[in-house]
Amino acid sequence: MFTVKERKTSNEFIVILIKAVIYAVLVYFRIYKPMLYDEHVFVHQLTSAVFIFLGPSLTVSLLRLVIIVWYIKKHRLKSNIKDNFILGINRIESILNTVFFALAFIVFMGNDPKTFLTSITIVAAALALTFKDYITNMINGLIIMFSDQLSLGDHIKVGEIEGKIIDITLINMILQNEDNDMVIIPNSVVFSSVIVNQSKQNIKKLSVEFHILLHYGYTPDYLENYLKKVMVNYAAYVVLDGLSIKTIAIFKDEATFKVQVLLNKYDRQKEREIRRELNTAIMKLSEKRDQEESAEVTRAGNGVN
Incomplete structure (x- = not known):
């Protein structure tokens, strides 16, 4: 079974601490420039690339942490909560880290970021056009994350x-x-x-669609009253007068109905039990009428003899 994951706050602090330590070491290298740093171009390019990545990344991580702490205190949430707003902040951090990594890689390859970015402007435009659906998905995802209409767990x-x-x-x-x-x-x-x-309404709507032969003579009112009696054992989970029958379609030989039940809370196990109970009751209803018709035919046959 899938569950909504909680944030691991201890891991977040550890990651920020590791970034800060590595960044401090790189700052020391850039200030004092050890012999190894100057003699080997590879080491110089590698440390420069990591420096360019870690500086902005550490800043964004700290800013993200401050925003999340402010958000949690403002709304009085648990420290390990993971909701849409925090999810959106995390995704933005991931996007920015990807950009920082790309810039760092350019530096590692020995290129000047400004010159490189200028030279690939046309290529970047072509890539944006090619991956427009992907970009649209990303933008829509961020809008959904920062919206209060949909939340994790809904x-x-x-x-x-x-x-x-x-x-x-x-x-x-x-x-x-x-x-x-x-x-x-x-x-x-x-x-x-x-x-x-359905979560925003604090109710859960359960629907079961079924077919009934017209010659059975069952009316919507009869079916509704019959199924309400079936739901008596689940009164604690069903909204008062929360069961209704809708006529979907009427054909030559049969009619299609839909029974809708409003549950007062989301309970997967009870929902399955209620759905099974409704299906069983509907099957018994058809079986009962078939048996009655069979009995009538038998009595009629005996009367003729």
Whole structure:
């Protein structure tokens, strides 16, 4: 089963401390310039590249930590909480670190960053055009992360896909459906789709669609009252008057109905039990009428004889 991960605050401090120590050593090298530093071009380029990467990266890490601490204190959250805002800050840090690493690699290869970036402007434009869908996904992902409409742990429905949000990356949103499968949806699809967020309403809607032969004579009111009696054992989990029957379609020989049950809280185990109970009751209803019809035919046959 997938779970929403918590932040490991101790690891964050350790990473920042390691960066700070390495950066301090590099500052010492650049100030005092040991003999090894001047005699070997490779060492000079390597330390310069690491210096260019670590300086901005350490600054961003410290700034990120300050923002997260401020955010947690402002909203009185747990220190290891991982919500959308913190997730968005983490993704921005990852993007910036990627940029810093690219600049450091350019320096390591012996190129001047300004000259190199100027020379590849046209190439960069072509790459941006080629990877526009990827970039769009990243932008949509960041918008979703900083939005208060969707949060980690929310139970949502995107089109025909339903599940709990367990992660939001720069490319995809990852849902856990009722079968515990991991469903990956591109952020661009999520951003452009109609989304039903059942967690924001503090309810969970359970739906079961079924077909009934018309000659059975069951009306929507009869089916609704029948299934309400079935739900008596689950009254603690169902919203008062939260069961309803909708007629979806009527054909020549059968009608399609949908029973909807509003649960007052999200409980995967109880949802499965209720769904199974509804399916069983509907099957018994059809079986009962088939048996009655069979009995009528038998009585009619005996009467003729």
